[in-house]
Amino acid sequence: MKDLKESKSIQTVSVVGTGNVAWHLSKALHEAGIRIVSIISRSGIRAKEMAELTGASALTDLADNTSLPDLLLLCVSDDAIPHVASQYRYYKGLIAHTSAATGLDVFTQSQGPSGVFYPLQTFSIIKEMDYKSIPFFIEASSEESATLLAGLAEKISGRWHYLGSESRLMLHVSAVFASNFSNHMATIAQSILKDAGLEFDLLRPLLEQTTEKIKELSPTDAQTGPAIREDMKILETHLKALANKPDEQKIYKLLTNSIIKYKHKHE
Amino acid sequence: MKDLKESKSIQTVSVVGTGNVAWHLSKALHEAGIRIVSIISRSGIRAKEMAELTGASALTDLADNTSLPDLLLLCVSDDAIPHVASQYRYYKGLIAHTSAATGLDVFTQSQGPSGVFYPLQTFSIIKEMDYKSIPFFIEASSEESATLLAGLAEKISGRWHYLGSESRLMLHVSAVFASNFSNHMATIAQSILKDAGLEFDLLRPLLEQTTEKIKELSPTDAQTGPAIREDMKILETHLKALANKPDEQKIYKLLTNSIIKYKHKHE
Numbered sequence: 106m107k108d109l110k111e112s113k114s115i116q117t118v119s120v121v122g123t124g125n126v127a128w129h130l131s132k133a134l135h136e137a138g139i140r141i142v143s144i145i146s147r148s149g150i151r152a153k154e155m156a157e158l159t160g161a162s163a164l165t166d167l168a169d170n171t172s173l174p175d176l177l178l179l180c181v182s183d184d185a186i187p188h189v190a191s192q193y194r195y196y197k198g199l200i201a202h203t204s205a206a207t208g209l210d211v212f213t214q215s216q217g218p219s220g221v222f223y224p225l226q227t228f229s230i231i232k233e234m235d236y237k238s239i240p241f242f243i244e245a246s247s248e249e250s251a252t253l254l255a256g257l258a259e260k261i262s263g264r265w266h267y268l269g270s271e272s273r274l275m276l277h278v279s280a281v282f283a284s285n286f287s288n289h290m291a292t293i294a295q296s297i298l299k300d301a302g303l304e305f306d307l308l309r310p311l312l313e314q315t316t317e318k319i320k321e322l323s324p325t326d327a328q329t330g331p332a333i334r335e336d337m338k339i340l341e342t343h344l345k346a347l348a349n350k351p352d353e354q355k356i357y358k359l360l361t362n363s364i365i366k367y368k369h370k371h372e
Numbered sequence: 373m374k375d376l377k378e379s380k381s382i383q384t385v386s387v388v389g390t391g392n393v394a395w396h397l398s399k400a401l402h403e404a405g406i407r408i409v410s411i412i413s414r415s416g417i418r419a420k421e422m423a424e425l426t427g428a429s430a431l432t433d434l435a436d437n438t439s440l441p442d443l444l445l446l447c448v449s450d451d452a453i454p455h456v457a458s459q460y461r462y463y464k465g466l467i468a469h470t471s472a473a474t475g476l477d478v479f480t481q482s483q484g485p486s487g488v489f490y491p492l493q494t495f496s497i498i499k500e501m502d503y504k505s506i507p508f509f510i511e512a513s514s515e516e517s518a519t520l521l522a523g524l525a526e527k528i529s530g531r532w533h534y535l536g537s538e539s540r541l542m543l544h545v546s547a548v549f550a551s552n553f554s555n556h557m558a559t560i561a562q563s564i565l566k567d568a569g570l571e572f573d574l575l576r577p578l579l580e581q582t583t584e585k586i587k588e589l590s591p592t593d594a595q596t597g598p599a600i601r602e603d604m605k606i607l608e609t610h611l612k613a614l615a616n617k618p619d620e621q622k623i624y625k626l627l628t629n630s631i632i633k634y635k636h637k638h639e
Binding site for chain 1: 392449450451473492493494495496501505506507531533538539541542543544545546547548549550551552553554555556557558559560561562563564565567568569570572574575576577578579580581582583585586587589590591592593594595596597598599600601603604605606609610613614619620622623624626627630631633634
């Protein structure tokens with residue numbers, strides 16, 4: 106790969122989409138000194154808000170741009186990428202999507218340079234975030250495009266890696282477990298507490314320590330609780346306590362068995 | 373309940389057991405200025421180490437104590453509590469266990485005052501921890517004993533609540549989801565990454581942000597990912613990617629369905 110400093114860099118970006126990723130990446134790029142020339146979207150309200158925030162124009166079509174951007178960044182849902190990519194099949198500039206689960210090959214119809222610019226993070230519109238914490242995973246149709254996208258990530262967070270489509274998919278699957286499913290465990294905990302008339306706040310010190318531990322330990326070493334100890338008495342008491350919550354009881358059983366299986370696999 | 377300041381307080385404690393909870397509570401009590409008079413255990417090595425650390429004697433039987441402690445604290449596994457409690461059925465001093473899933477009624481044979489002193493935290497022996505972050509959940513056979521135990525928790529962390537056996541059990545079940553199961557999600561993520569030749573470290577910024585978010589948002593509001601969006605295309609791609617990991621695939625399916633169910637329950 107080329108040295109980042111030797112290559113030209115991306116100065117202007119048009120963002121397609123207005124979802125959580127579009128919102129936060131526009132903001133992140135804007136704050137990193139990149140000019141967002143346009144926010145392209147068919148639905149107007151959110152696009153206008155984003156455009157105001159970043160000094161961009163809110164457009165419904167790229168053709169309305171007065172000049173072409175250095176990068177056309179598709180921040181649309183995975184379902185929409187094939188359609189949007191095909192809409193831009195005659196586009197000759199650098200085009201990239203931001204999806205983990207979509208291959209670079211979605212751009213095969215395109216004749217211009219293409220890439221993937223995937224930010225591994227959990228984006229909620231209502232939560233301010235530190236963009237320096239986002240690692241980007243980059244793939245591109247040419248070395249030059251890869252270097253350009255890496256240069257962009259360098260400006261936002263300084264954290265980036267080149268990664269092919271297959272590895273990116275497995276990274277995404279692992280992220281669903283580590284982030285989405287783990288957050289859902291907190292949701293279930295909150296629901297159990299609520300039904301017992303208890304506040305979720307009681308768990309906060311435990312939640313913090315749980316994360317704190319895996320900053321230093323591998324999650325395998327950090328595992329505690331009745332499942333890893335195979336404490337059958339507690340496990341039975343807990344399953345009984347969940348008797349009137351069959352869905353949560355099923356999850357409790359499956360995850361307990363999984364913890365025990367993993368333990369014996371690693372012994 | 374009595375005002376803590378009006379009542380006498382616990383000055384000396386004997387700890388029964390040498391597991392992770394015994395280890396950390398002995399240390400926490402010692403650091404809070406409580407005198408650990410003895411560590412009582414049949415297996416010697418760990419008891420000696422704990423005794424040295426806290427200035428206590430390592431004993432195999434409470435009867436070897438020269439004077440009785442203000443509190444006899446049973447930090448043994450749930451399985452062992454009934455047996456150990458019955459061993460001390462003639463003991464007249466304050467006795468308490470530290471288990472979430474065992475009722476106060478395990479002490480019915482005892483004629484002395486009894487209680488529960490449950491620290492809600494994930495204890496690993498290899499990890500240093502800040503004892504100020506531990507909330508204690510207290511139950512006792514009398515108001516006086518409850519106040520004494522609260523006074524002890526006040527010295528360690530200042531965080532304590534009175535809670536009955538049934539609520540404590542549900543709190544524990546919720547903690548298993550929020551901490552043990554959530555840590556297991558990270559373990560599965562690590563295993564998926566490993567098989568793909570990727571480092572667990574790549575997920576660290578995501579893990580941190582996942583916890584960071586639920587400091588401000590309720591876990592329901594913090595949920596992101598393909599399941600909550602019901603993005604069927606990604607969900608199918610992920611299930612296919614897990615084709616040669618049937619256990620993880622089963623967990624993926626069950627938790628995805630659960631996220632979708634919870635979403636519609638709350639709509």
